[in-house]
Amino acid sequence: MEQFLDPLVLARVKDMPLVAKTVAQGFLHGLHNSVKRGTGIEFSQYRAYEPGDALSNIDWKLFARSDRYFVREAERESNINIWLVLDASASMLQQASHSNEGWNKFDYARHLLATIAYIAHQQGDGLGLLGLSSKNLHFLPALPGKQQWQKCLLQLSDMQAGDVFPDSTIIQNHLAKMHDNAVIFVVSDFYEHNNEIFDFMTSLSSHKTEIVALQLESIDEVTFPYQGHIRFEDRETKQQILVSAKDVRADYLKTREAFNQNLSEHLAANHIQHIQGNIDEPLDKTLHQFLSARQKML
Amino acid sequence: MDKLALTLESGTYLSGLLTLTIPIAIHLLSKHKGKIVPFAHIALITVKNSPQLNQARLTQWLLLIIRLLMLLVACGILAQLFWNKNANTSADIVLVSNDWLTQSSDAEKQQLFESLNANQSPRLFLIDGLNQPLSQRKLESKAVLAFQGDTSSTTTPLNIWANLAEITKALPKSQKIQLYTTNRLNQFTGQKVTLANPIDWHIKFLPSTSSEPKLAASLAIISDANHQQQLAYIRGALNALTATLPVDIKVEYIDFSALANDLDLAAQQSHIIYLVDTPLPTELDNGAITIINSNQLQDYTQVDFPLILATQLFASQTKQWFSDNARLSNYQITELPTIDLLERQQTSVENGQPLHIWLILILVILFVVERLVSEWPSKHTAQVEGN
Numbered sequence: 001m002e003q004f005l006d007p008l009v010l011a012r013v014k015d016m017p018l019v020a021k022t023v024a025q026g027f028l029h030g031l032h033n034s035v036k037r038g039t040g041i042e043f044s045q046y047r048a049y050e051p052g053d054a055l056s057n058i059d060w061k062l063f064a065r066s067d068r069y070f071v072r073e074a075e076r077e078s079n080i081n082i083w084l085v086l087d088a089s090a091s092m093l094q095q096a097s098h099s100n101e102g103w104n105k106f107d108y109a110r111h112l113l114a115t116i117a118y119i120a121h122q123q124g125d126g127l128g129l130l131g132l133s134s135k136n137l138h139f140l141p142a143l144p145g146k147q148q149w150q151k152c153l154l155q156l157s158d159m160q161a162g163d164v165f166p167d168s169t170i171i172q173n174h175l176a177k178m179h180d181n182a183v184i185f186v187v188s189d190f191y192e193h194n195n196e197i198f199d200f201m202t203s204l205s206s207h208k209t210e211i212v213a214l215q216l217e218s219i220d221e222v223t224f225p226y227q228g229h230i231r232f233e234d235r236e237t238k239q240q241i242l243v244s245a246k247d248v249r250a251d252y253l254k255t256r257e258a259f260n261q262n263l264s265e266h267l268a269a270n271h272i273q274h275i276q277g278n279i280d281e282p283l284d285k286t287l288h289q290f291l292s293a294r295q296k297m298l
Numbered sequence: 299m300d301k302l303a304l305t306l307e308s309g310t311y312l313s314g315l316l317t318l319t320i321p322i323a324i325h326l327l328s329k330h331k332g333k334i335v336p337f338a339h340i341a342l343i344t345v346k347n348s349p350q351l352n353q354a355r356l357t358q359w360l361l362l363i364i365r366l367l368m369l370l371v372a373c374g375i376l377a378q379l380f381w382n383k384n385a386n387t388s389a390d391i392v393l394v395s396n397d398w399l400t401q402s403s404d405a406e407k408q409q410l411f412e413s414l415n416a417n418q419s420p421r422l423f424l425i426d427g428l429n430q431p432l433s434q435r436k437l438e439s440k441a442v443l444a445f446q447g448d449t450s451s452t453t454t455p456l457n458i459w460a461n462l463a464e465i466t467k468a469l470p471k472s473q474k475i476q477l478y479t480t481n482r483l484n485q486f487t488g489q490k491v492t493l494a495n496p497i498d499w500h501i502k503f504l505p506s507t508s509s510e511p512k513l514a515a516s517l518a519i520i521s522d523a524n525h526q527q528q529l530a531y532i533r534g535a536l537n538a539l540t541a542t543l544p545v546d547i548k549v550e551y552i553d554f555s556a557l558a559n560d561l562d563l564a565a566q567q568s569h570i571i572y573l574v575d576t577p578l579p580t581e582l583d584n585g586a587i588t589i590i591n592s593n594q595l596q597d598y599t600q601v602d603f604p605l606i607l608a609t610q611l612f613a614s615q616t617k618q619w620f621s622d623n624a625r626l627s628n629y630q631i632t633e634l635p636t637i638d639l640l641e642r643q644q645t646s647v648e649n650g651q652p653l654h655i656w657l658i659l660i661l662v663i664l665f666v667v668e669r670l671v672s673e674w675p676s677k678h679t680a681q682v683e684g685n
Binding site for chain 2: 091092093094105189191193221226229230231232233234235236237239240241242243244247248252255256259
């Protein structure tokens with residue numbers, strides 16, 4: 001895990017499945033999971049009875065033949081759906097000012113989600129996708145299988161960022177399907193104008209779902225390296241303000257800190273894991289952070 | 299009356315002032331004001347009215363003003379701005395000729411009087427004053443109504459154009475002149491003159507008289523014995539003239555020996571034909587009488603001698619008649635030779651102090667200041683650290 005993949009290198013690879021596989025395999029490298037056994041339809045093996053095993057699990061027919069207690073085991077089947085939720089508003093097009101060929105937040109998020117999708121597919125989990133923009137709503141119901149993974153990747157590649165985060169009323173009917181034993185990964189910058197993302201997150205959380213929220217940031221937003229007189233233009237509202245960057249920097253950093261604090265508190269109140277990812281850091285590093293946060297919840 | 303005023307030599311270059319719109323348009327369109335940086339969420343950025351920003355705005359305004367001034371000065375240089383020392387361009391100068399005053403009706407005088415009063419302090423002068431400075435020819439506007447014209451001098455020594463040239467020498471080139479005159483030929487005999495000032499011609503058209511002139515001459519022929527033959531021819535020629543032409547000739551024959559007695563009689567005549575070898579007595583040679591001596595009538599044996607004699611007798615009269623009664627057309631009066639640019643430049647140098655040197659100096663200084671002001675904030679305009 002020490003040698004991360006350079007985001008710039010990945011950005012040059014236009015093939016999203018390849019990126020997803022490369023990152024995921026790097027992530028899964030060295031992990032040799034033993035076969036998960038439990039209740040299921042598909043038979044896996046017999047093992048000797050140990051005290052504590054449920055009597056209902058004992059294969060009585062085999063006991064009749066061999067006069068020994070054996071417990072029948074099957075391969076565990078996953079019944080978890082992985083939902084990938086991507087904020088596709090215009091503000092997600094933000095990228096570091098010094099790099100023109102690097103990923104913006106939206107590209108970064110797409111590749112990250114593609115990687116998660118690959119891992120989920122490998123694990124046999126069901127996969128669903130929700131792309132959120134008021135211009136275009138992408139919805140893919142959760143299903144397992146390789147085809148679903150490919151559909152998911154296709155949707156991710158087709159998705160265009162633009163406009164603003166949609167009103168919660170538009171998403172409402174899709175949300176009902178997501179409340180069923182699901183792990184939801186939400187990737188967004190959490191910049192909102194009328195509390196729409198907070199409302200969405202609140203309506204998403206229920207006792208049957210676990211939600212991991214990844215807040216993407218660019219280095220420019222974190223350090224505010226601008227100098228001189230700059231006319232900042234909002235990517236979503238197109239509103240412009242003229243400021244002297246040096247003068248507003250301190251206030252900006254303070255406001256930003258308060259914003260992050262507020263976000264953290266709000267998410268915590270809804271039992272949502274909050275992770276911050278920097279798009280100028282390697283994709284697998286963020287992925288590791290992301291997935292380990294999920295493991296912490298379990 | 300002597301005032302210092304800025305005067306333009308080449309007004310057409312003032313159209314260069316239109317270029318002033320260029321920096322203004324650039325200023326309005328550019329919004330100056332920093333590079334546009336798209337940002338994800340500007341709600342996080344609090345707008346602050348920083349002194350730096352105000353300074354930048356101030357610099358922009360300063361730059362705009364300097365650039366406008368630069369263009370203005372450049373236009374001034376092209377238009378050849380100069381100080382005029384004796385300019386009073388606000389008021390028109392109204393010149394009126396004696397003949398106009400004589401010939402115009404009361405209504406026309408009243409009209410001139412009213413236009414004088416309506417105008418912002420115009421100055422009225424008589425144009426036909428010879429060798430007098432302009433200030434001595436001044437007329438009060440009221441005097442126009444009473445003035446009947448000075449009829450004593452029928453022919454003016456200088457024509458209207460020459461008079462104008464004389465007057466405008468002392469005036470700035472942009473001084474507008476209103477001129478009231480008639481189209482009688484005797485006011486325009488001689489050369490046309492180039493004039494730089496804009497002139498408003500008010501020409502009164504006199505009706506031309508169609509009647510033939512009645513030629514009359516009273517003649518004294520003074521002769522001695524040596525010129526009897528010539529005298530006989532002259533007598534014959536005079537008889538022929540009176541018989542064929544509508545002329546009225548009175549002839550007194552005086553013998554040179556009796557001249558001393560008839561000196562008064564001779565002095566009353568308009569012409570004297572002097573057929574004597576000794577010089578004319580000084581009493582008669584006073585300029586009022588036209589003297590024709592025997593040398594002028596050498597060709598008395600010629601067939602056309604009567605005509606020659608008639609020319610000698612009546613030439614000045616027909617000329618006088620012609621100059622009094624012939625009329626010029628509007629075009630003939632107002633069309634003056636144009637002046638070339640070089641000449642104008644020379645006259646402007648004579649009349650005023652040119653500002654070229656000062657304007658160029660100001661332009662250079664403005665240029666330097668503009669460079670300094672526009673370069674100064676660029677030290678602080680790096681957009682991003684390390685870039």
